[in-house]
Amino acid sequence: MAKNAKNSKKVDVTLKKKKWFPILSPQILGEKEVGETFLEELETAVGRTIDVNLMQVTGDMKSQNISVKFEVTEAKDQKIFTRITEFTYLPSSVKRLIRRKMTRLDDSVVAVTKDGKMVRIKPMASTRSKVSSSVERALRAVLRQEVIDAVTRTPYDELFVGVIKNRIQNEIKAKLSKVYPIKIMIIRVLKEETHHSAKVTVRPSQVVQRIKSDDSEEKAEEQAAPAAEEPKAEVQEATEEKPKKRVKKEKA
Secondary structure (H helix, E strand, O other), X not given: OHHHHHHOOOOOOOOOOOEEEEEEOOHHHOXXXXXXXXXXOHHXXXXXXXXXXXXXXXXXXXXXOEEEEEEEEEEEOOEEEEEEEEEEEOHHHHHHHOOOOXXXXXXXXXXEOOOOOEEEEEEEEEEOOOOOHHHHHHHHHHHHHHHHHHHHOOOHHHHXXXXXXXXXXXXXXXXXXXXXXXXXXXXXXXXXXOOOOOOOOOOOHHHHHHHHHHHHHHHHXXXXXXXXXXXXXXXXXXXXXXXXXXXXXXXX
């Protein structure tokens, strides 16, 4: 045993020093430093993901209830570059938004963006008071239709920017308010859909077409109403302009 121990060769182990590398947000969010990672080689970071509070990126206190996920796409010049893959409204914050005597509307929609990327988006809206089942069905149909339209007409990166800046939420809220007053409209989840069994959500065309036809009829009635009232005004003006005839009293 002693001879074998003497004859055994010594193996030299070379240890590489680790370094800190900065992680940058995507270009659409200004490429700000959102964190650091401790690595031996910079290239090993590609493919990893990082969860960041949105307030660290935007600097806005209002976005502290939102978390975003970045995926590392490139590592060069001692820096790590990322792209956005997920936007999540924290569940605890969602619960604080809902009150009693409200109707909550939730949905989960899979759609394809303008540049051909599949995403899953989960909107949530609530009315100012309880509504009937028929109004709720109409609101759900309009909500799904508007979400699909917003995704299909917008490229992937612009869609995330629009959701982060609340631009898309405000557009959908304005459409829903035509059916019934809406108090809250948020996007709970927006993420890239990578599951192989995911299917694109079908549009609720029949209900939405009926609502749009009702809106067009109301607009036509509003436009026709002033036209019908104008001649009456002219007649009134004509009657007012006529001078009154004075009757002279004959002296006895």
